[in-house]
Amino acid sequence: MSIVSDNQRTSKALDKVKWLLVFVLVALVVWGNFYFAEPNSIYQPNVVVRIVGVILVSVLALFLAITTQSGKGFVTFAKESRIELRKVVxxxxxxxxxxxxxxxxxxxxxxxxxxxxxxxxxxxxxxxxxxxx
The missing domain is CATH 4.10.220 (Light-harvesting Protein)
Incomplete structure (x- = not known):
């Protein structure tokens, strides 16, 4: 019993860390997109580089979110919804x-x-x- 509850506590703690990282990554995307869009910023990357950076960090945040317990539940819900949608006449x-x-x-x-x-x-x-x- 204690092994299961220890695993659950560890899983919940890991999920909290993952959600914190997701939040930090999303904040980084928002901040970086506005910061590097400023005309007087120190470093002005090409627009394509900025877009690729936003996409890559967003995909990383999405991947982290999906690996959490609630993320897995959302993926399962989306798959089941798609199956049900195919049944609609x-x-x-x-x-x-x-x-x-x-x-x-x-x-x-x-x-x-x-x-x-x-x-x-x-x-x-x-x-x-x-x-x-």
């Missing part, structure tokens, strides 16, 4: 157009009915109250 173009037109017609009809009821109630109340005189 998408409507055809004709069905989509028909449904959209039906909703538009129903919206107009309901809008006209509400406008008619509003007009009728306004007229009836104005006849019964001071507004009509």
């Amino acid at each position: 998408w409507p055809t173009r004709k069905e989509t157009i028909q449904t959209t037109l039906l909703i538009a017609v129903i919206t107009v009809v309901v809008g006209l009915c509400l406008w008619g009821m509003d007009t009728f109630f306004f007229w009836a109340i104005s006849k019964l109250t001071v507004l009509g005189h």
Whole structure:
């Protein structure tokens, strides 16, 4: 029992260190991108070098995040979501157009009915109250 709990504690501590590194790497990407974009910085790398640097450090941060326990859970969730998405039966173009037109017609009809009821109630109340005189 103590070996399992020691492994869990070690894993949680390692995950915290990894998340701290991810945070530091993301902060480094943001800072470096703004710093090296300044026209009066000491070192002005080529834009391509800056972009490659941002991509490489971002990929490293993403890799570290994926190796954590919650990162692995996210990858599993993404894979299962993709499997479920393949099972969806998408409507055809004709069905989509028909449904959209039906909703538009129903919206107009309901809008006209509400406008008619509003007009009728306004007229009836104005006849019964001071507004009509």
